[in-house]
Amino acid sequence: MSVDYMPYVREEKLPHMWCPGCGIGVVMKSMIKAFEDLEWEPEDTAVISGIGCTSRLPGYMKVNTLHTTHGRAISFATGIKMHRSDKHVVVISGDGDASAIGGNHLIHAARRNIDLTVIVNNNHIYGMTGGQYSPTTPLGAKASTAPYGNLEPAFDLVKLLIGAGATFVARGHVGNGRQLASFIRKAFAHKGFSFVEVVSNCHTQFGRRNKMADPMNMVNWISDRAVSQKKWENMSAADQEKHFPVGVMFEDTEQAEYCERYEKLIAKLREEQPA
Amino acid sequence: MNAASERVAITGNQALAHAVRLARTEVIAAYPITPQTSVVEEIAGFCADGLMNARFIQTESEHSSMSACIGASMTGARAFTATSSQGLALMHEMLHWATGARTPVVLGEVNRSLAAPWTILTDQSDSMAQRDTGWMQFYAGSNQEVFDSTLLAFKVAEQALLPAMVVLDAFVLSHCVEGVELPPQPLIDEFLPRREAEISLDPDDPHAFGGMMFPDSFMEQRYKIQRAMETAGGMIVEHAAAWHELTGRELKPLHEYRVEDAEIVALCLGTAYGSFCAAVDELRGRGVRAGAVRMWQYRPFPARPLREIIPAGAPLAVVDRAVSFGHGGPVAGEAKAALDGHAPVCGFVAGLGGREILPETAAGIFHALLENTAEPDRINWVEVRE
Numbered sequence: 001m002s003v004d005y006m007p008y009v010r011e012e013k014l015p016h017m018w019c020p021g022c023g024i025g026v027v028m029k030s031m032i033k034a035f036e037d038l039e040w041e042p043e044d045t046a047v048i049s050g051i052g053c054t055s056r057l058p059g060y061m062k063v064n065t066l067h068t069t070h071g072r073a074i075s076f077a078t079g080i081k082m083h084r085s086d087k088h089v090v091v092i093s094g095d096g097d098a099s100a101i102g103g104n105h106l107i108h109a110a111r112r113n114i115d116l117t118v119i120v121n122n123n124h125i126y127g128m129t130g131g132q133y134s135p136t137t138p139l140g141a142k143a144s145t146a147p148y149g150n151l152e153p154a155f156d157l158v159k160l161l162i163g164a165g166a167t168f169v170a171r172g173h174v175g176n177g178r179q180l181a182s183f184i185r186k187a188f189a190h191k192g193f194s195f196v197e198v199v200s201n202c203h204t205q206f207g208r209r210n211k212m213a214d215p216m217n218m219v220n221w222i223s224d225r226a227v228s229q230k231k232w233e234n235m236s237a238a239d240q241e242k243h244f245p246v247g248v249m250f251e252d253t254e255q256a257e258y259c260e261r262y263e264k265l266i267a268k269l270r271e272e273q274p275a
Numbered sequence: 276m277n278a279a280s281e282r283v284a285i286t287g288n289q290a291l292a293h294a295v296r297l298a299r300t301e302v303i304a305a306y307p308i309t310p311q312t313s314v315v316e317e318i319a320g321f322c323a324d325g326l327m328n329a330r331f332i333q334t335e336s337e338h339s340s341m342s343a344c345i346g347a348s349m350t351g352a353r354a355f356t357a358t359s360s361q362g363l364a365l366m367h368e369m370l371h372w373a374t375g376a377r378t379p380v381v382l383g384e385v386n387r388s389l390a391a392p393w394t395i396l397t398d399q400s401d402s403m404a405q406r407d408t409g410w411m412q413f414y415a416g417s418n419q420e421v422f423d424s425t426l427l428a429f430k431v432a433e434q435a436l437l438p439a440m441v442v443l444d445a446f447v448l449s450h451c452v453e454g455v456e457l458p459p460q461p462l463i464d465e466f467l468p469r470r471e472a473e474i475s476l477d478p479d480d481p482h483a484f485g486g487m488m489f490p491d492s493f494m495e496q497r498y499k500i501q502r503a504m505e506t507a508g509g510m511i512v513e514h515a516a517a518w519h520e521l522t523g524r525e526l527k528p529l530h531e532y533r534v535e536d537a538e539i540v541a542l543c544l545g546t547a548y549g550s551f552c553a554a555v556d557e558l559r560g561r562g563v564r565a566g567a568v569r570m571w572q573y574r575p576f577p578a579r580p581l582r583e584i585i586p587a588g589a590p591l592a593v594v595d596r597a598v599s600f601g602h603g604g605p606v607a608g609e610a611k612a613a614l615d616g617h618a619p620v621c622g623f624v625a626g627l628g629g630r631e632i633l634p635e636t637a638a639g640i641f642h643a644l645l646e647n648t649a650e651p652d653r654i655n656w657v658e659v660r661e
Contacts, residue, residue: 100335129307
């Protein structure tokens with residue numbers, strides 16, 4: 001089924017600033033497809049971002065958008081959601097933005113179970129500033145600040161978010177846009193804090209230093225390692241090392257959402273103590 | 276010039292990195308931000324290649340970078356970080372802490388405007404916003420001065436027990452290549468030996484740091500910081516003289532161009548000075564005795580040298596690349612106070628968010644002084660659309 005993307009795109013802002021072959025385009029397309037599937041009107045939707053290549057996405061999207069400071073998009077989004085809990089609030093972020101400088105906000109928003117969707121385009125590197133290693137750069141991979149290989153183990157964002165209390169956690173990748181769009185749609189539809197990790201390619205800053213300068217090489221490197229959660233669980237430990245699971249990794253529809261919990265308390269207190 | 280010096284073509288950011296290497300800095304903690312990033316990339320490379328016996332930490336935010344530098348400094352290490360704009364703003368809490376803890380951390384600060392709205396281009400609003408944190412501030416005018424200032428910053432910081440910031444214009448210095456003399460290691464070692472911390476975190480001699488101070492002692496601690504700032508002014512002069520002796524290059528609070536007999540003078544910080552010098556020549560060619568001053572040392576504020584340099588009664592235009600909203604340019608306000616009863620001062624604000632300060636811009640400022648169209652009691656906005 002073809003999707004008409006243009007109602008959600010600020011045509012006057014094109015061409016975009018991303019490198020040819022960048023994975024962020026797949027993420028943007030998947031988001032728009034999900035908006036359309038769910039019939040989210042642009043005026044009822046807000047997309048919030050921080051800093052980095054991924055955070056330039058809202059600039060091209062014809063919905064309510066807010067481009068904020070490095071790491072703080074989730075805090076801004078929390079303020080928006082608390083005042084306009086009837087609206088759809090989505091945060092789009094990169095791995096450095098969301099899990100380094102903004103890591104604290106990420107886990108606390110998840111813990112509250114506030115109804116936001118956070119999508120992290122995980123391309124394993126700080127792209128915009130020139131290829132420094134991030135919290136998701138694989139151990140041993142090269143970066144401009146790790147010329148002989150990264151010494152720091154990477155975050156598993158899915159495990160981190162499940163541990164932090166997110167009630168919907170999925171992982172997709174840019175090699176399978178159709179599947180990614182379905183994960184994003186499910187995340188949008190989920191009531192509570194939802195998180196989608198998108199394993200993505202930055203062939204310019206990550207690939208170039210790690211023998212994958214061509215975008216398709218890096219996308220293939222991602223696609224070849226992506227397996228379903230079920231398949232991954234049945235793999236030997238050695239095989240698991242070489243792959244990563246994709247799918248809806250965790251879902252809990254029983255937990256009360258934070259704004260609703262808040263409303264409920266106000267209603268209860270008003271009932272007990274009429275003005 | 277020292278015969279063994281190496282002359283290299285490098286950017287201002289690389290000049291910072293080489294100074295940090297030659298200073299034998301032991302701990303560097305930083306977070307990427309444009310236009311600072313190439314400073315720490317270069318340093319990360321030096322560390323990885325074994326050219327520095329140092330530890331490089333890429334932290335998860337600038338707040339953490341400054342915290343790590345303070346921690347390292349408290350163990351007696353020579354510590355450095357570099358940042359810009361939002362990164363410096365995020366460090367703000369820790370900038371105060373570095374001063375209060377009396378840790379001589381040195382910071383390379385690449386001037387970039389603060390958001391919102393976003394820009395990555397230069398002005399001095401980020402560093403000026405930190406003027407009350409107790410950090411010494413040196414504004415470089417060339418890549419060579421970036422290098423020289425960094426060595427001097429370590430020297431004075433470690434003696435005065437105050438942190439110091441070396442400030443350079445984004446892109447104009449940070450990313451442009453100039454010829455820079457790198458003195459040989461023994462010369463640097465002679466000027467800046469290994470840091471000998473008088474008190475540090477030491478298992479063999481335990482101390483408790485960061486405790487609560489009550490009204491009976493807190494104010495004295497603040498008084499000592501101010502005293503240290505005042506003493507640092509003399510140390511800067513003394514060590515700049517030693518640096519001059521070793522390298523033939525001058526570092527001084529104020530640089531002046533054709534000021535001695537000037538009837539009007541303009542003062543600025545950073546690279547805009549070149550435009551003011553060009554405008555001075557042009558005006559002098561037409562018989563107007565103009566002069567220009569560049570402030571290299573902003574903290575401690577060089578009030579006395581300023582009075583000594585500005586001819587009595589000569590109107591002075593102070594050109595700020597920052598605004599203290601609701602008041603005026605930060606340097607203009609301080610220059611006015613320093614020159615009270617000595618020379619009239621008009622404050623100008625120019626070059627925000629990377630807008631160029633060209634020789635024509637500088638000439639316009641001189642003309643406003645000459646033609647008496649500049650107002651002393653308000654901000655004179657330069658080339659601004661209303």
